[in-house]
Amino acid sequence: MGLHSILKKLKQKEKEVRLLMLGLDNAGKTTVVKRFCGEDINTISPTYGFNIKTVDHTVNNYEYKLNIWDVGGQTSLRSYWRNYFECTDGLIWVVDSSDVDRLEDCRSELKKLLAEERLAGATLLVFANKQDLSDSLNVGQIKEILDLETLKTHHWFILPCSAVTGENLVEGIDWLLKDISARIFTLD
Amino acid sequence: MSFSSNEAVIALGERIKQRSESLALTSEQRKAKREINTSENEKSDYFIDNFSILKKNIEKKLQNSTSVEKSQIVDYLDGLVNDIAKMQKFLNESSMFLPSFQIKVAQETINVTNDTVQDCINKLQPKKKFGFRNKRNETPKQKSVNVLNTDTTDNKNVSQTSTILNQHFREKLFFGFKDIKGETLTKTAEELKNRQLNLLNLTSCKVIALGNLSSMQVSNLKDCTVVVGPNSRSAFIKDCSNCVFVLACQQVRIHNTQDTKFYLHVTGSAIIENCENVSFGPYTLDYDEKEKHFEESGLSKDVNKWRNIEDFRWLNENEKSPNFTLIDEEDWERDWL
Numbered sequence: 271m272g273l274h275s276i277l278k279k280l281k282q283k284e285k286e287v288r289l290l291m292l293g294l295d296n297a298g299k300t301t302v303v304k305r306f307c308g309e310d311i312n313t314i315s316p317t318y319g320f321n322i323k324t325v326d327h328t329v330n331n332y333e334y335k336l337n338i339w340d341v342g343g344q345t346s347l348r349s350y351w352r353n354y355f356e357c358t359d360g361l362i363w364v365v366d367s368s369d370v371d372r373l374e375d376c377r378s379e380l381k382k383l384l385a386e387e388r389l390a391g392a393t394l395l396v397f398a399n400k401q402d403l404s405d406s407l408n409v410g411q412i413k414e415i416l417d418l419e420t421l422k423t424h425h426w427f428i429l430p431c432s433a434v435t436g437e438n439l440v441e442g443i444d445w446l447l448k449d450i451s452a453r454i455f456t457l458d
Numbered sequence: 459m460s461f462s463s464n465e466a467v468i469a470l471g472e473r474i475k476q477r478s479e480s481l482a483l484t485s486e487q488r489k490a491k492r493e494i495n496t497s498e499n500e501k502s503d504y505f506i507d508n509f510s511i512l513k514k515n516i517e518k519k520l521q522n523s524t525s526v527e528k529s530q531i532v533d534y535l536d537g538l539v540n541d542i543a544k545m546q547k548f549l550n551e552s553s554m555f556l557p558s559f560q561i562k563v564a565q566e567t568i569n570v571t572n573d574t575v576q577d578c579i580n581k582l583q584p585k586k587k588f589g590f591r592n593k594r595n596e597t598p599k600q601k602s603v604n605v606l607n608t609d610t611t612d613n614k615n616v617s618q619t620s621t622i623l624n625q626h627f628r629e630k631l632f633f634g635f636k637d638i639k640g641e642t643l644t645k646t647a648e649e650l651k652n653r654q655l656n657l658l659n660l661t662s663c664k665v666i667a668l669g670n671l672s673s674m675q676v677s678n679l680k681d682c683t684v685v686v687g688p689n690s691r692s693a694f695i696k697d698c699s700n701c702v703f704v705l706a707c708q709q710v711r712i713h714n715t716q717d718t719k720f721y722l723h724v725t726g727s728a729i730i731e732n733c734e735n736v737s738f739g740p741y742t743l744d745y746d747e748k749e750k751h752f753e754e755s756g757l758s759k760d761v762n763k764w765r766n767i768e769d770f771r772w773l774n775e776n777e778k779s780p781n782f783t784l785i786d787e788e789d790w791e792r793d794w795l
Contacts, residue, residue, distance in 0.1 A: 296694050296711055312756065315727035316709055318768055344731050345713070346770045368654050369694070371677060403672055405633055405654045434691075 286335045287450055288357050289443075290392070292383065293364035294376050295343035298399045301433035302364055303340045306443065311434070317342035320354070329447045336443075348379065355388035359454060360395060360446045365416070367398045367406035367430075373415050380416055384424060393453070394421075395446045396428040402435050425449050490563060502560060505552045509564060512545045516571055523578055531582055538575050542568065632656055634675075638663055645669065647687070647747065657684065666795065668745055670754040674707070685743060685794045688723070688755035704743050704794055706757060712736065719785065722764040725757050730782055731770040739785035740764050742792045 291299045300321065304311050307325050320341040327334050339354050341347070363380055366372075383389060398412040409430040413419070418426055427445050431438040519538055526534045549564050556564070634656030635643045640663065645655065647669030655667055657676045667686045674686065674693040682701045689707035696713040706723035712730045722728060723741035730736060740762060752759050765784060772779035 296692055296709075312708065312758070313726060313761075314709065316711055316729045316768070318729070318770065344711070344729070344770045346731055368673070369675065371658075371675065403654055404652060 285332060285451070285455060286337065287359050287447060287454075289336055289338045289360045289362055289446070290354055290358045291338060291340045291362045291364060292351060292379075293343055294366065294369070294372060294379065295345070295347075296369065297343060297364040297366040297376075298433045299340050299343065299362075299364045302362075302397060302399065302431070302439060303338055305433045305436050306338075306439050316344065317347075319347075327443065327447070329444045332451065334447055334451075336447075351383070352386070352388075355386055358389060358392045359450045361389060361392045361424075362442075362446070363394060363396045364399050365396060365412055366400055367408075367412055368400045368403045370407065373407075373412075377416050384421065390423070391453075392424065393446055393449045394424045394426040395442050396426065397431045397433075397439075397442060398428060399431055399433055401430045401437065402432040489559070502556055505548075505556060505560075505564075509545070509548065509567075512541065512548065513567060513571060516541050516545070516575065520574060520578055523582060526582075535575075535579050535583060538578070542572050542575055545571070632658075634658070635660060635663070635665065642666070647751065650687070655686065657682075668747070668751070670751040674705070676703075683794075687743075687745075687748065687751045688757050690755045690757070702791075704741065706741050706743075706752070706755070708757060719791075720764075721791070723757070723762045724764055725761045727763050727766050727768060729768045729770055730779075733769070733771075733781050736781065737783045737785050738764055738767055739790050742790055743794050744792075745795060 291303060293299050295316065300314050300317050301311050303321070303323050304314060307323055317340065320339060323336075323338040323340065325336050325338065327336055339358075341351055341354055361383065363383075365376055369376075384394070396412070396416065396418065398407075398409045400406050401409075407415075409428055413428050416428075418428060427442070427449070429438045429442045429445075431442060433439065516538060519534075519541070523531075523534065523538075545568050549561065549568065553561050633653050634645075636656070636658035637660075639661045642664045643660075643666070645667040650667055650669035650671040652672050654673045654675060655671050657665060657674075657679060659677070660679045660682050662681045663679075663683075665682065665684045665686070667684075669687045671686065671689050673691045674689055674695075676684070676693070676695040677697055679698040679701050682698075683704075684701065685704045687706070689705060691707065692709040692711070693705055693707045694711050694713075695703065695715060698715045699717055701715075701718045702721070703718070704721040708724070709726040710720070710722060710724055710728040712718075712720070712728065712733055714732045715730070715736055716734045718733075718736050719739070720728070720736065721739045721742050728738070741764070767779075767782055767784075769779035769781050772781065
């Protein structure tokens with residue numbers, strides 16, 4: 271039995287998936303993770319470094335073990351993002367849809383990531399967050415600004431969401447897991 | 459080992475070498491394409507654009523070179539040589555911020571263009587002036603010129619983004635204040651309900667927004683005082699100087715700000731990044747409906763972490779960051795309205 275098939279079997283047994291949450295600071299990455307895991311979101315501080323969350327999640331009767339890496343987005347932390355690229359199955363890019371001022375920044379940071387060789391195999395899920403705010407851009411506008419339609423190198427999907435109300439978080443993660451498992455695990 | 463099999467081994471080796479070379483070439487080409495497509499660095503976009511303008515210019519001149527008057531041909535060709543030198547100079551100057559691969563590609567483009575120009579000179583230049591050129595073997599350097607067509611860059615996206623944003627501003631009306639000097643600006647609790655308050659480019663203004671808002675974005679304020687009620691979520695403040703902020707919220711991020719005071723009620727925490735001489739005190743604001751607005755905001759009244767400031771640019775755990783201070787109790791200001 272080759273090493274590859276052993277590894278594949280091991281992964282299959284546990285269905286372990288590594289997700290990396292990135293985005294500009296104040297996008298709501300930690301709030302997305304905490305809301306998804308059902309934790310209190312009122313005491314969240316700006317992320318200094320990173321958090322790892324391990325959570326079980328079931329999609330289509332398959333149980334997955336998610337390792338979610340939530341890395342801080344402050345300018346001074348962005349250069350460390352690349353330390354987390356290795357072995358990433360899914361990239362979750364969180365956008366603050368109400369931060370009109372920095373969308374250009376947001377676009378260029380995402381483009382930089384997608385050019386990374388070590389993220390070449392990762393599926394991309396974009397959360398257009400903060401949709402509960404009345405001043406937010408809609409998902410179509412975010413899609414256009416991020417130039418997603420021309421993206422051919424990654425499987426991608428964008429969803430409007432609100433980490434505060436919880437809207438669409440589960441739907442997004444479900445899509446991500448289905449896409450990843452179609453690539454990594456041979457579903458029977 | 460017999461002679462013939464030895465030869466076969468050499469031939470095989472030769473084939474393998476050729477194959478690996480051609481593989482390397484195609485992968486390089488693919489890489490070139492990819493790198494050009496994904497290159498989003500503005501500087502390198504700027505470089506590519508201008509570089510290809512220079513290149514096109516030379517190509518055009520080359521095309522027209524056959525129709526130039528005999529008397530002017532020397533100057534015309536000199537101009538071409540100058541253009542090549544200009545291209546080289548532009549590349550040298552830009553090499554600091556370009557990825558090495560792009561430098562390589564650009565250098566190759568210059569070489570190819572230079573060869574074409576030299577060929578053209580050999581053909582058109584009056585022979586006696588450059589007689590020695592004839593002695594040189596005319597090397598057949600017609601490399602595949604079309605390998606490097608760097609013309610297709612995606613600069614359009616930038617303008618596209620700004621059109622969308624302009625639309626947004628026109629359609630949805632920017633909520634808040636911008637580009638104002640020397641005024642007192644107020645928003646009522648009704649207006650603020652579940653809105654994001656934006657403050658942009660204000661000088662010497664006083665902003666009073668008493669009510670429960672959802673979040674706040676502040677950028678480029680000078681000599682301003684900003685007094686706001688409980689903010690359910692986060693405040694994002696950047697590029698301010700010589701201001702005073704009185705605000706309550708869950709998180710505060712402060713970037714690139716100098717000589718500014720903050721009187722905070724913060725239930726999560728406040729962070730600074732690239733700031734100098736900023737100081738912090740507790741939320742000393744009092745007004746009639748404060749309790750009601752606190753309740754609406756969902757912020758805990760009992761938790762205030764205004765003392766726990768984190769400086770993202772100060773990694774030394776043993777020493778306090780020199781960029782911020784806490785204001786002494788006797789110096790707390792209380793009169794805001």
